[in-house]
Amino acid sequence: MAFASAFRRILRGSSTPSPIFRSQFAWIRHNSTLPTLTSPKLFISGLSRNTTDESLYNAFAPFGRLLDAKVIIDRGSGRPKGFGFITYGTVEEAEKAREEMNAKFLDDWVIFVDPARPREPLPRQPPQQDPQLNPKPTESGFTTNRTIGWSG
DNA sequence: GTTGAGCGTT
Numbered sequence: 001m002a003f004a005s006a007f008r009r010i011l012r013g014s015s016t017p018s019p020i021f022r023s024q025f026a027w028i029r030h031n032s033t034l035p036t037l038t039s040p041k042l043f044i045s046g047l048s049r050n051t052t053d054e055s056l057y058n059a060f061a062p063f064g065r066l067l068d069a070k071v072i073i074d075r076g077s078g079r080p081k082g083f084g085f086i087t088y089g090t091v092e093e094a095e096k097a098r099e100e101m102n103a104k105f106l107d108d109w110v111i112f113v114d115p116a117r118p119r120e121p122l123p124r125q126p127p128q129q130d131p132q133l134n135p136k137p138t139e140s141g142f143t144t145n146r147t148i149g150w151s152g
Numbered sequence: 153g154t155t156g157a158g159c160g161t162t
Contacts (some may be wrong), residue, residue, distance in 0.1 A: 043158085043159055043160095045156095045158060045159085046157095046158095070160070072160045073161075074161090081156095081158080081160060082156060082158080083157090083159070085160060089161080103161050109156095112158095114159090116159065117159055119160065143159085
C-alpha cells in the first residue's frame with residue numbers, strides 16, 4: 001500500500017522495508033487474539049532473503065526441540081520465498097516459540113509466527129465433512145452406493 | 153539485477 005512505502009521512507013529512508021512498521025502489525029495481532037495452537041507446526045512469514053534453513057533453525061532452537069526447519073525456496077527463481085515452516089516436538093514448545101518469536105527480528109526483518117495449515121488431509125480425521133452438500137450425485141446413471149471407508 | 157503477500161520442491 002501507499003502507507004507501507006510512506007512509512008518505509010520516513011523511518012528508514014532506504015529501500016529496505018521498515019521492520020518497525022511491520023512490528024506494529026505484529027503487536028496488534030499479538031494483543032488482539034491469540035489463536036490456540038493445535039499442532040507443533042508453525043508458519044513463519046516475513047523472512048529475510050538471507051534467512052536459510054540453518055539460521056531459521058538457530059533462531060527457533062532455544063524454545064524447544066526442533067524437528068524441522070525449512071525455508072521455502074522458489075523452484076523457478078531458486079530464491080527464498082520469504083517464508084518457511086518449523087516443526088517442534090510438542091505444541092507447548094510451538095506456543096512458547098510463537099510467544100517469544102512473533103513480531104521479533106530475524107536477519108533485520110520482523111517475522112510473523114502463525115500456526116501452519118495442514119498441507120495433507122489426515123487419513124483418519126477428515127477436516128470437513130458435509131454430506132448434506134452432496135445429496136445425491138446419481139446423475140451419471142450410476143447408483144453410487146455409499147462406500148463406508150476406503151477398503152484398500 | 154526489483155521492490156514483500158503469503159501456507160512448502162517431496
